[in-house]
Amino acid sequence: xxxxxxxxTEISVVEKEDVTLDCVYETRDTTYYLFWYKQxxxxxxxxxxxxxxxxxxxxxxxxxxWNFQKSTSSFNFTxxxxxxxxxxxxxxxxxxxxxxxxxxFGPGTRLSVLP
Amino acid sequence: SAVISQKPSRDICQRGxxxxxxxxxxxxxxxxxxxxxxxxxxxxxxxxxxxxxxATYESGFVIDKFPISRPNLTFSTLTVSNMSPEDSSIxxxxxxxxxxxxxxxxxxxxxxxx
Numbered sequence: 680x681x682x683x684x685x686x687x688t689e690i691s692v693v694e695k696e697d698v699t700l701d702c703v704y705e706t707r708d709t710t711y712y713l714f715w716y717k718q719x720x721x722x723x724x725x726x727x728x729x730x731x732x733x734x735x736x737x738x739x740x741x742x743x744x745w746n747f748q749k750s751t752s753s754f755n756f757t758x759x760x761x762x763x764x765x766x767x768x769x770x771x772x773x774x775x776x777x778x779x780x781x782x783x784f785g786p787g788t789r790l791s792v793l794p
Numbered sequence: 795s796a797v798i799s800q801k802p803s804r805d806i807c808q809r810g811x812x813x814x815x816x817x818x819x820x821x822x823x824x825x826x827x828x829x830x831x832x833x834x835x836x837x838x839x840x841x842x843x844x845x846x847x848x849a850t851y852e853s854g855f856v857i858d859k860f861p862i863s864r865p866n867l868t869f870s871t872l873t874v875s876n877m878s879p880e881d882s883s884i885x886x887x888x889x890x891x892x893x894x895x896x897x898x899x900x901x902x903x904x905x906x907x908x
Contacts, residue, residue: 712894714897722884722901722902723899723901723902724899726795729895731894774893775893777893781839781842782827782837782839782888782897784836785836786835786836787836
């Protein structure tokens with residue numbers, strides 16, 4: 680069975696601090712995909728990144744970076760120099776590569792960035 | 795990327811009635827899904843909407859309560875039937891081009907049953 684764990688329920692930081700959101704996953708699939716989504720107070724889910732299981736390169740996009748480590752089954756997300764607009768709930772998700780296979784979402788981490 | 799239009803965006807309904815939520819995708823997609831998100835919770839998959847055939851429901855969700863249609867590759871509906879206050883939640887439509895890609899989500903339907 681597939682499972683995603685986000686141990687941090689809520690995090691509060693002060694603006695300009697760096698913050699890392701943890702994601703640990705479980706799967707028996709050899710090929711799988713990992714995702715991060717942002718859900719701001721408006722409620723819409725915004726796609727941030729997708730990572731394939733066979734590509735362990737870390738990725739940086741502006742203030743966002745992702746650290747994928749298969750050895751520890753983790754896919755952590757770091758926001759550098761956080762801003763108030765980063766306040767949202769962040770979901771990590773996992774999907775296998777079988778047709779029709781849906782996402783398994785983690786419970787989410789609520790990030791509050793204080794001015 | 796796909797743009798998903800979902801309506802209504804919110805509704806307040808009387809218990810015992812039904813509400814149909816519509817989901818329109820701006821491009822053809824192979825997979826469409828319906829999720830429920832209760833306040834402060836993560837997303838729970840209700841069902842996979844299959845084009846031209848019956849939807850595939852997750853454990854705990856049944857067709858009589860949540861009938862789903864998907865007449866083509868860009869449109870789906872979810873009906874919440876015989877509603878009770880426990881059905882108050884956000885319902886989200888999702889679409890995915892294939893198993894290798896990300897999923898995109900509609901803006902959600904915030905349902906309150908009184």
